[in-house]
Structure formats: structure tokens, C-alpha cells
Amino acid sequence: MSAPDLHPSDQPECPAAGSGLLPDELRAWMLLLAATGMVEQRLKSVVRESLDVSHDEFLILCLLAERPRTALRMTQVADLLGRPKTRLTYQIACLQRAGLVTRRSVCGDKRGVEVALTGRARARLRETSVLLAETVRQAFADSMGAEQRAALGALVPALGEEAR
Secondary structure, three states: OOHHHOOHHHOOOOOOOOOOOOOHHHHHHHHHHHHHHHHHHHHHHHHHHHHOOOHHHHHHHHHHHOOOOOOEEHHHHHHHHOOOHHHHHHHHHHHHHOOOEEEEEEOOEEEEEEEEEOHHHHHHHHHHHHHHHHHHHHHHHHHOOHHHHHHHHOHHHHHHHHHO
């Protein structure tokens, strides 16, 4: 059975809290990484089929989509995504050739370059957003059983209390 075919009840049982070497928070982080890995694997194929871009290019589009009225500097995009600037330059060039982003020099800064979504990219994201959101939701549902959800849920109240 492949990973996408697994159901939460087919997942390995989560060890009882405090039963292993790792503290609960680190255990929960590892569970979250495993779940997001499954989401990423599922999204890769759906993104390729529906938008005809790579997963990394999709992440750039999503980041720019969250800034509907402004462009972002290339350095900001690289920092926010934790990507090397050289790799980002290649990905932005691919997105620009596909007509999904524009690139322009920053006024008053010879080296600064800004990128923004095109209208075409906005339309394609609107068209595919329901499918992509359902892919994420289903991948999380399939990758996490009750024990995994409980372990991750236990972190949320702790985070909320520290913010006060």
C-alpha cells in the first residue's frame, strides 16, 4: 500500500507521551514534519497537473498571492522561503517565461529586483485553489491518526499561553 493510500487507522501508533527519549514538543514536531512531507508529496503531482509548475515554483506563487497589492523583492522571497538566491533566480525566470510573474528593477536601487503575480497567475490560482486546498486537507487527514492529532494539538495551548 502506498503512502497516499494509507488511512489514519493504518498509521503506526504514536508512542504514549513521555515514553521515549524525545520530549513531547520534539515528538510533536517530528509528527508534523512527517505529515507535511505527505502533504508536499501529494501537492507536487496536483500542482504539476493543474498549474504546470514545480512545487517550489508553486510556493513562490503562493507567497506572492499573499501580497495582492505589492511586489516582493527577490531577496525577500528567498528569505521567506529559505531558498538560495541563485536557485530562486532560475525559478522566477521559469515563472516569467510561463507568464505567471513579472520582474522589474526597484526604483533607486540598481541591484534590487521585485517580482509580482500577473493577472494570469491570479486567475489560475483562483481556478485551482479549491482542488489544492482539498489536496492539503485530505493529505493531512490521511497521514494523521487520533494519536498524532492529539500530540500536535497538545502544543497549541502551550503556544497560546506563551503569547499572553
